[in-house]
Amino acid sequence: MNEDTIAAVATALGEGSIAVVRVSGAEAIGKVAPLFKSREDLREVQSHTVHYGWIKDPDSGDVLDEVLVTVMKGPRSFTTEDVVEISTHGGIVAVQSVLELLLRSGIRMAEPGEFTKRAFLNGRIDLAQAEAVIDLIRSKSSKAFQVARKQAEGALSKRLVPLKEQLIELLAHVEVNIDYPEHDVAEVTAGVIRDHCGAVLRQVETLLKTAAEGKILREGIVTAIVGRPNAGKSSLLNALVKENRAIVTDIPGTTRDIVEESVTLSGIPLRLLDTAGIRETEDIVERIGVERSRGALGDADLILLVLSRSDALHEEERRLLEELKDRPTIVILNKSDLAPCLEEGEVRSMYPSERVVSLSAKEGLGMEELERAVFKLFMSGGIESADATYVSNVRHISLLHAAARSLQDAIDGAEQGLPVDLIQIDIAAAWESLGEIVGDTASESLLDQIFSKFCLGK
Numbered sequence: 001m002n003e004d005t006i007a008a009v010a011t012a013l014g015e016g017s018i019a020v021v022r023v024s025g026a027e028a029i030g031k032v033a034p035l036f037k038s039r040e041d042l043r044e045v046q047s048h049t050v051h052y053g054w055i056k057d058p059d060s061g062d063v064l065d066e067v068l069v070t071v072m073k074g075p076r077s078f079t080t081e082d083v084v085e086i087s088t089h090g091g092i093v094a095v096q097s098v099l100e101l102l103l104r105s106g107i108r109m110a111e112p113g114e115f116t117k118r119a120f121l122n123g124r125i126d127l128a129q130a131e132a133v134i135d136l137i138r139s140k141s142s143k144a145f146q147v148a149r150k151q152a153e154g155a156l157s158k159r160l161v162p163l164k165e166q167l168i169e170l171l172a173h174v175e176v177n178i179d180y181p182e183h184d185v186a187e188v189t190a191g192v193i194r195d196h197c198g199a200v201l202r203q204v205e206t207l208l209k210t211a212a213e214g215k216i217l218r219e220g221i222v223t224a225i226v227g228r229p230n231a232g233k234s235s236l237l238n239a240l241v242k243e244n245r246a247i248v249t250d251i252p253g254t255t256r257d258i259v260e261e262s263v264t265l266s267g268i269p270l271r272l273l274d275t276a277g278i279r280e281t282e283d284i285v286e287r288i289g290v291e292r293s294r295g296a297l298g299d300a301d302l303i304l305l306v307l308s309r310s311d312a313l314h315e316e317e318r319r320l321l322e323e324l325k326d327r328p329t330i331v332i333l334n335k336s337d338l339a340p341c342l343e344e345g346e347v348r349s350m351y352p353s354e355r356v357v358s359l360s361a362k363e364g365l366g367m368e369e370l371e372r373a374v375f376k377l378f379m380s381g382g383i384e385s386a387d388a389t390y391v392s393n394v395r396h397i398s399l400l401h402a403a404a405r406s407l408q409d410a411i412d413g414a415e416q417g418l419p420v421d422l423i424q425i426d427i428a429a430a431w432e433s434l435g436e437i438v439g440d441t442a443s444e445s446l447l448d449q450i451f452s453k454f455c456l457g458k
């Protein structure tokens, strides 16, 4: 248990109607009580109650602000320590002066993430849950928030506990075999190791399958809108974000630099990049734009290749269609409101039907079909079920991969008839990787690295 009592502003700095200063630690109540002028003495109030009064500097006698104070006594609090929250008036002046008074009274300024770190160190949540708290704060869509909230409640941790138990049991069994070979315990055969490690490996792989979708929910799909000049790329961006964000003209080569916007389709966040139309050009500025389009194309998770259905296919477009065939590409046949001229059969012979969408960006027709196509391409269907667990954290994903590798090594070793004490090393490594996700085996420097990503006051 930490000795010192910490404080920080828990709300965003800026003009708001109220701001909250949070205090946590054994002396939270004792240190705040003398600064709080009220009908009640904070030292005597019940836990989880709110009190009206003023924060007053006992030395100068100045009243700093009219406030509401909440008391939550440990262990039934966010940090499991005594917590006092002071709601001041919004804006930075009131909240800063209250915080300064607390710091003068022997309370220490919290480090970023220190409240959550204490909740972890005091055993109320595990490391994966603590990390989910950052994801909660950072989430940009309601789906991402849902995923993070489930994880903050311990969904991933619950999946890992039985896996770790199975490995520990196997390790114990192996241990007895090694230490007491004369003992009458059933020998751990290659078959036993293969079956047990195989069962755990399958579950680790199931979790890893959710990783791609989890990452998308968290970070958004980087989506490059590409095509020939005048195909209607900027019009498509505008139709997706439902405002006139990018300049649209009938002059080919209008967009020069990349225009970026965010939009959420069926709960999936997209980071849209409208790019300069790709063509050979003598114009220096346009050529730089085309190079940037190429760069965006290279980095994209999703490519929307826009073709004008009212024009015949251009050589450049044939090249793009060929080049992007094996990438996550959706071909947009734009200007569906005009008479068709494009060789649609040629496009459809190269791309499966669910990846070719006919629409009119200008008239806003066919946009739902595009939304469905994006959804189908990225979500294998599980996303709507609220109880799905997604692994979205890069650290968790790499540890799951490490565990999978160790398990595969153990299985291979068993099949090749390696000595049991060598196989034991792989099983132990897998167990440790899984433990590191929830923080059983986390080092101090890892904790520092994780918690320093938090904002102050969390």
Ligand SMILES: Nc1nc2c(c(=O)[nH]1)N(C=O)[C@@H](CNc1ccc(C(=O)N[C@@H](CCC(=O)O)C(=O)O)cc1)CN2
Pocket (backbone or CB within 6 Å): 072, 075, 076, 077, 078, 080, 085, 124
């Ligand atoms: N004012 C305020 N609002 C807040 C928070 C906070 O700390 N303060 N939270 C901070 O993130 C979130 C709520 N999360 C919380 C999670 C656990 C506990 C807590 O006291 N847990 C106790 C059980 C309490 C009970 O059962 O009565 C526990 O787990 O022991 C409090 C807040 C969002 N809103």
Ligand SMILES: Nc1nc2c(ncn2[C@@H]2O[C@H](COP(=O)(O)OP(=O)(O)OP(=O)(O)O)[C@@H](O)[C@H]2O)c(=O)[nH]1
Pocket (backbone or CB within 6 Å): 227, 228, 229, 230, 231, 232, 233, 234, 235, 236, 247, 248, 249, 250, 251, 252, 253, 254, 255, 256, 275, 276, 277, 278, 334, 335, 336, 337, 338, 359, 360, 361, 362, 363
């Ligand atoms: N009829 C019709 N016209 C469209 C449609 N989409 C775009 N246009 C027109 O096509 C022209 C070019 O549209 P933009 O959106 O600027 O095309 P772009 O691909 O961004 O062009 P660059 O920035 O030059 O590469 C404009 O005159 C648009 O009004 C559509 O669905 N139907």
Ligand SMILES: [Mg+2]
Pocket (backbone or CB within 6 Å): 233, 234, 235, 246, 247, 248, 254, 255, 274, 275, 276, 277
């Ligand atoms: Mg444009």
